[in-house]
Amino acid sequence: MKYSNEILRIADDIRTMRIRGATEIARSAAKAFIIFAESSTARNVDDYMDGLNEVSKILLNTRPTAVSLPNSIRFITYRVMEAYRKGIELKILKDITITSANLFIENSLKALDVIGELGARRIKDGDVLLTHCNSSAAISVIKTAYKHGKKIEVYVTETRPRFQGYLTAKTLSSIGVKVTLIIDSAVRHFMKDIDKVIVGADAVAANGAVVNKIGTSLIALAAHEARVRFFVAAETYKFSPETILGELIEIEERSPLEVVDNSFLRENINVKVKNPVFDVTPPEYIDLLITEKGVIPPQASILILREEFGWIIGETVTSRKIVEEDD
Numbered sequence: 085m086k087y088s089n090e091i092l093r094i095a096d097d098i099r100t101m102r103i104r105g106a107t108e109i110a111r112s113a114a115k116a117f118i119i120f121a122e123s124s125t126a127r128n129v130d131d132y133m134d135g136l137n138e139v140s141k142i143l144l145n146t147r148p149t150a151v152s153l154p155n156s157i158r159f160i161t162y163r164v165m166e167a168y169r170k171g172i173e174l175k176i177l178k179d180i181t182i183t184s185a186n187l188f189i190e191n192s193l194k195a196l197d198v199i200g201e202l203g204a205r206r207i208k209d210g211d212v213l214l215t216h217c218n219s220s221a222a223i224s225v226i227k228t229a230y231k232h233g234k235k236i237e238v239y240v241t242e243t244r245p246r247f248q249g250y251l252t253a254k255t256l257s258s259i260g261v262k263v264t265l266i267i268d269s270a271v272r273h274f275m276k277d278i279d280k281v282i283v284g285a286d287a288v289a290a291n292g293a294v295v296n297k298i299g300t301s302l303i304a305l306a307a308h309e310a311r312v313r314f315f316v317a318a319e320t321y322k323f324s325p326e327t328i329l330g331e332l333i334e335i336e337e338r339s340p341l342e343v344v345d346n347s348f349l350r351e352n353i354n355v356k357v358k359n360p361v362f363d364v365t366p367p368e369y370i371d372l373l374i375t376e377k378g379v380i381p382p383q384a385s386i387l388i389l390r391e392e393f394g395w396i397i398g399e400t401v402t403s404r405k406i407v408e409e410d411d
């Protein structure tokens with residue numbers, strides 16, 4: 085089946101991290117479905133559903149960790165699948181695809197605003213914050229607190245190896261927030277100056293463990309040691325229903341060439357370079373999860389999952405399974 089180059093480009097941009105950040109990845113996947121529905125030349129509903137399934141596979145095969153990706157795909161395909169099962173005609177299936185994708189994007193934008201408002205209530209005037217990587221959810225909290233007139237200062241880690249911290253530093257300083265950029269390994273050194281840590285999430289497990297940019301768990305450890313509060317800002321579509329079924333969240337490993345260059349590898353053939361992109365912070369090190377459904381302790385993650393996906397989780401995750409098992 086032929087796809088619009090735009091869909092393949094979105095997939096490639098996610099893979100190569102031109103599109104990055106769990107939220108942006110999920111919204112871009114939704115945009116790919118809109119493009120699919122608008123450009124599909126399927127002659128009947130079965131062809132259309134085959135195409136939908138293939139687009140899902142293309143997107144799912146880009147990056148493995150951000151649960152927002154399968155959750156956005158599931159949000160859209162589940163609705164289309166339901167309509168297909170009821171015998172709905174092709175034109176309407178296309179409309180449902182587009183409406184569902186737009187609804188996902190709209191919900192996601194609203195969620196970020198609500199997270200900003202709820203999270204900002206936990207930030208005090210004069211707080212010194214620390215953040216890691218470049219999370220739109222964490223930035224929403226910081227920006228909202230600042231816009232509410234709280235004079236805050238933010239320490240931002242560089243975030244090796246791809247230096248997403250520079251993006252965060254630029255964004256926050258451009259609106260007037262006082263920013264101090266530090267190297268990742270300086271976090272413990274500065275922890276005594278920090279009041280609260282706030283980071284985003286790529287995935288949240290049923291037990292409240294958070295998967296986020298590599299280094300997050302070390303920051304949580306340093307915060308725990310110094311009795312500094314550790315907040316995670318995450319939309320509920322980053323919660324992983326599969327973890328209720330016993331599955332683990334896969335930690336993406338990217339190319340060593342993001343860490344060293346080719347000549348280093350050639351000159352040091354006995355050196356192995358590993359580049360895991362995320363790590364797992366256990367719930368014991370997390371004070372609060374700031375979601376659009378409320379500010380909760382990590383131990384309450386299971387309730388979010390039950391509310392989002394219902395009590396028959398096995399059935400609601402099937403759309404992803406269908407896609408994977410077809411391989």
Ligand code: RI2
Pocket residue numbers: 104105106107108216217218219220221222248283284285286296297298361
């Ligand atoms: P938002 C990013 O991953 C970072 O780990 C960040 O904390 C997380 O996504 C969430 O970002 P990457 O795509 O969804 O840079 O809050 O590997 O924007």
